[in-house]
Amino acid sequence: MINEDAINDILRSQDNDDPEIDGSKRSFLWMGVGAIGAVYVGAIGYPVYKYLATPAERAASETAVNSATLDGADKLPVNSALMFKFGTKPAMLIRSADGNFVALNAVCTHLGCTVKYNPETVRIECACHGGVYDAKTGSNISGPPPKPLTKFNVEVQDGRVLVTRA
Numbered sequence: 001m002i003n004e005d006a007i008n009d010i011l012r013s014q015d016n017d018d019p020e021i022d023g024s025k026r027s028f029l030w031m032g033v034g035a036i037g038a039v040y041v042g043a044i045g046y047p048v049y050k051y052l053a054t055p056a057e058r059a060a061s062e063t064a065v066n067s068a069t070l071d072g073a074d075k076l077p078v079n080s081a082l083m084f085k086f087g088t089k090p091a092m093l094i095r096s097a098d099g100n101f102v103a104l105n106a107v108c109t110h111l112g113c114t115v116k117y118n119p120e121t122v123r124i125e126c127a128c129h130g131g132v133y134d135a136k137t138g139s140n141i142s143g144p145p146p147k148p149l150t151k152f153n154v155e156v157q158d159g160r161v162l163v164t165r166a
């Protein structure tokens with residue numbers, strides 16, 4: 001059987017009134033709060049920073065990539081397209097019926113939807129609002145897109161298609 005003095009001793013040892021130990025508990029608690037706060041600031045602040053980045057900063061990060069190499073793309077069937085990433089943006093390599101290649105940015109100039117090549121109409125179409133582009137030049141033909149798609153340079157070398165910024 002446990003006597004009352006032993007229980008009081010245990011309770012007294014847990015209820016420490018030493019100000020030095022209390023201070024270290026407090027500072028440990030504040031370090032934890034600070035660490036959690038830093039995680040929250042990072043989790044919220046980074047997306048906000050990316051959203052608020054100036055157009056010049058965004059353009060700089062997008063123009064950092066100047067080429068893409070597409071292995072085996074020289075075998076792309078005629079009247080078809082291959083989607084690929086040019087840096088962080090979608091792009092497309094189109095092989096026309098005459099066997100020539102055209103590479104274009106695949107981001108619609110209206111509101112930024114990804115466009116697709118339609119082999120039946122031999123045009124590039126945007127499903128979002130019906131924008132239509134010429135598959136050889138990237139020119140905007142109809143619908144809301146205000147500008148043509150950006151065209152890239154294309155070179156075929158040793159079974160690869162090299163796409164570079166014009």
Ligand code: FES
Pocket residue numbers: 108109110111112113126127128129130131143144145
């Ligand atoms: S985003 Fe392509 S037509 Fe509107």
